[in-house]
Amino acid sequence: MAQTMKQVVLAAYAQGNPQPGDFRVEEVPIPQPGDGEILLKTLYLAVDPLLRFSVDETVLTGGGRAELGQPMIGPVVSEVVTSNHPDYAAGDVVEGRSGWQEYAVLAPDQSDYRGPPRKLDTTLAPVSTALGALGGPGQTAYEGIVNVGRVTAGETVVISAAAGAVGSIAGQIVKVLGGRAVGIAGGLAKCAALLDLGFDAVADYKAPDFAAQLRAALPEGADVYLDNVGGDVTMTVLPLLKRGARMPMCGFIAYYGVGMEGPGPDRLPGFYRLIMNKGLEIRGFAGMLAGQKGLEDIAGWMKQGRIRFAESIVDGIEAAPAAFSSVFSGHEHVGKLLVRVAHRG
Amino acid sequence: MAQTMKQVVLAAYAQGNPQPGDFRVEEVPIPQPGDGEILLKTLYLAVDPLLRFSVDETVLTGGGRAELGQPMIGPVVSEVVTSNHPDYAAGDVVEGRSGWQEYAVLAPDQSDYRGPPRKLDTTLAPVSTALGALGGPGQTAYEGIVNVGRVTAGETVVISAAAGAVGSIAGQIVKVLGGRAVGIAGGLAKCAALLDLGFDAVADYKAPDFAAQLRAALPEGADVYLDNVGGDVTMTVLPLLKRGARMPMCGFIAYYGVGMEGPGPDRLPGFYRLIMNKGLEIRGFAGMLAGQKGLEDIAGWMKQGRIRFAESIVDGIEAAPAAFSSVFSGHEHVGKLLVRVAHRG
Incomplete structure (x- = not known):
């Protein structure tokens, strides 16, 4: 495994619509998990419109604010690489809020109000849907x-x-x-x-x-x-x-x-x-x-073929700032716009 | 009984807040009731804020529009002077929409969606409350x-x-x-x-x-x-x-x-x-x-002394335009602002 990873960090709070230049890519060491922690490899990150509030210096709504020089926050789907926590095993795929970085270390027992990372049923649908039809x-x-x-x-x-x-x-x-x-x-x-x-x-x-x-x-x-x-x-x-x-x-x-x-x-x-x-x-x-009730109903309807998910995927964590910016300028993507950071396994 | 009566007619649709000069007082013959009709003597008229929409040339909300040169429309309390309708008798007090005039002839069977004039229980509270606590x-x-x-x-x-x-x-x-x-x-x-x-x-x-x-x-x-x-x-x-x-x-x-x-x-x-x-x-x-449920509950609470009605009364139909205008300029009245057009009997 590589020793370093890329992060997309917030360089400036947005003025008006977010711009790619509000972010920069940094190379940092991959962190190592301690007791009770897990190491996650990011597979997909979502460029949600609501993340606009996280890059607002005068944020007025929930969801948390990103900090200058820190990785951009937001929902991601990740694979567990190493687990020092009994509820997670290497190879599990989870949805959480570990932000725009290639790897992250989390302590599931110290989660905020959103709870610990959610383990996904990988047989149900592509794991990317945890950020779309089967997610927020x-x-x-x-x-x-x-x-x-x-x-x-x-x-x-x-x-x-x-x-x-x-x-x-x-x-x-x-x-x-x-x-x-x-x-x-x-x-x-x-x-x-x-x-x-x-x-x-x-x-x-x-x-x-x-x-x-x-x-x-x-x-x-x-x-x-x-x-x-x-x-x-x-x-x-x-x-x-x-x-x-x-x-x-x-x-x-x-x-x-x-x-x-x-x-x-x-x-x-x-x-x-x-x-x-x-x-x-x-x-x-x-x-x-x-x-959970909403997700279960949607999953049931998907199994019955009554709901199809639509998503558009761009590759590479470096593409995240431009993808996020495009959300606010009437882009041409249909369905959930995702950035694929890595493939599974 | 007099042969003529006063009406307050609309002279101009309002621009911004209504002004007294948007109305004028006219003297016309008192109408006579035909078959199935009743002659009403107006006791009180209400200068409701919502009547702003009735003097708007581009009215966008319900309640009807007043017509230029016609009596201003709006809720009033009246006494039945002469009745050619089986449901009403001379001396009854009713609440209806016969507008800003001292007398009016109505055909209860030809009422609009608001229904025929509502007969009031004159033992319950002053009849003026039919335009306030016990009305709209x-x-x-x-x-x-x-x-x-x-x-x-x-x-x-x-x-x-x-x-x-x-x-x-x-x-x-x-x-x-x-x-x-x-x-x-x-x-x-x-x-x-x-x-x-x-x-x-x-x-x-x-x-x-x-x-x-x-x-x-x-x-x-x-x-x-x-x-x-x-x-x-x-x-x-x-x-x-x-x-x-x-x-x-x-x-x-x-x-x-x-x-x-x-x-x-x-x-x-x-x-x-x-x-x-x-x-x-x-x-x-x-x-x-x-x-009706709302009015019954309020009447019950009034009987129990748990709700008091507040009203401010000005006298004379000629006072209606200025009273109406004052509603939009932060007047000092408390409770329902009413114009007393005549006393009962």
């Missing part, structure tokens, strides 16, 4: 559609960022529940991929006739709007919601680079007006609430 | 606290526009349910009146130290925020809400004079951030949902 994004999709959205058969659900990790699963859960899934995504390729996944209709937010496309896709309005975006997309959706529609909100990528106030005009009056006018129910939520 | 504002308070807010014993509820018709009842319902009521109002007199009504704590939004007053009143945050206001007040409240707090929204007087967009900066990003950060549940609602 899957839980978020489940929580939004099943628990917060309370979608029932026959209802119409519109989903922003539908080609993303959360949205692509959410639309398929809508179909499992007997609903009608309408996806919003940027560009023809993404829209075509959504139809291929089983979405009933799509609207391309990058098209000049986006509003007309959306009206055509929602001839009777929508009962639920799963919002991961905010901004112009949401202001186009809201007038098309039915009275009393539910709006589970799991992100707002349009505003991640903005603080509490953006450039005018002030759109909050219109937002209030639409909430009142339509008697909307809006709820912000985090996916972890869905817990 | 009471229903709104009930719906917001009981059904949408789902307030339980021991919870802390903060209420904006707490000295208004809705807020003053809402805080007292919180107390009936065993909660802690914190009211936000403008000026010392209003704040003192709220404490007199049984609110546990108050904060004066006109005071330079409003934010500090509110923090002191909410040392452990709030479980529910009944919002009738929006704007600066709400942006001061939101950071003090607990995780998962509910926010029933029944109005947004700060924005009634604004269309979909106000002058910058854009506060919508901060609103999104707080919804997500705190996992808030926001729901716009209209009071009529609480229906």
Whole structure:
């Protein structure tokens, strides 16, 4: 085994959308596990949109902040190389938060509130899905559609960022529940991929006739709007919601680079007006609430062939900063965007 | 009986906050009731903040729009003078929507979705309360606290526009349910009146130290925020809400004079951030949902002396335009603001 490894460390907190130059790659010695510790080799890391908050100097939401000069934090899938802990054995594959580095040493008994690394059933699906359909994004999709959205058969659900990790699963859960899934995504390729996944209709937010496309896709309005975006997309959706529609909100990528106030005009009056006018129910939520039940249901649906996972993979830990940055600039990937750091074994 | 009567007619749709000059008083013949019709003499009219939408040329919310040159619409309490309808008798007192005029003829069988005029139990409370605690504002308070807010014993509820018709009842319902009521109002007199009504704590939004007053009143945050206001007040409240707090929204007087967009900066990003950060549940609602059950519960609590109604009365239908305008400029009245058009009998 090599004596050194690469880390992607945070060089600067983000101003607006994250840039590749906010990070740098460093070469450091591979750490050695002590008593009760395990040595992990990173296989995949996720470039989640929500990690925007971890590179924010004035972080306002949960999930922890990355520190300057330290490895970027975030969810990864790893293989156990050496274990000095009875619950883990060499060769186990786990999902945890050991960050953007090729190797990491962890003490499972000293985990934070997220708990020790989660051992994966490697027979169920590719282990990369632990960062997508069978991980946080899957839980978020489940929580939004099943628990917060309370979608029932026959209802119409519109989903922003539908080609993303959360949205692509959410639309398929809508179909499992007997609903009608309408996806919003940027560009023809993404829209075509959504139809291929089983979405009933799509609207391309990058098209000049986006509003007309959306009206055509929602001839009777929508009962639920799963919002991961905010901004112009949401202001186009809201007038098309039915009275009393539910709006589970799991992100707002349009505003991640903005603080509490953006450039005018002030759109909050219109937002209030639409909430009142339509008697909307809006709820912000985090996916972890869905817990194990959500993952078990999704895994069951995957086994039945009713949910397919979509992922896009780029290779090499050095690619992580550019991949992360692309999340905020309307990239062309469909499904969960992952960086493959190493192969198993 | 006189042959003519006064009407307050709409002379111009409002630009920004309504002005007295948006109306004019006209003298017209008193109409005569035909078959199936009743002649009503107006006793009280309500200058509800929500009537702002009725004087908006681009009305976006329910409740109907007033027409230029026609009597201003809105809820009133009237006495039946002559009845050609079997359900009504001379001397009955009713609550209906016959607008800002001294007399009106109605056909109860041809009512709109709001139903025929509601006959009042004149032994229960002064008939003016049919426009306040035992009318729409009471229903709104009930719906917001009981059904949408789902307030339980021991919870802390903060209420904006707490000295208004809705807020003053809402805080007292919180107390009936065993909660802690914190009211936000403008000026010392209003704040003192709220404490007199049984609110546990108050904060004066006109005071330079409003934010500090509110923090002191909410040392452990709030479980529910009944919002009738929006704007600066709400942006001061939101950071003090607990995780998962509910926010029933029944109005947004700060924005009634604004269309979909106000002058910058854009506060919508901060609103999104707080919804997500705190996992808030926001729901716009209209009071009529609480229906008869709400009014019966409030009437019962009033009989037990657990809820007191607060109202401010100005005399003469000519006073209606100025009274309505004052609602939007932080007037000093406490409770429901009413115009007394005539005495009974």
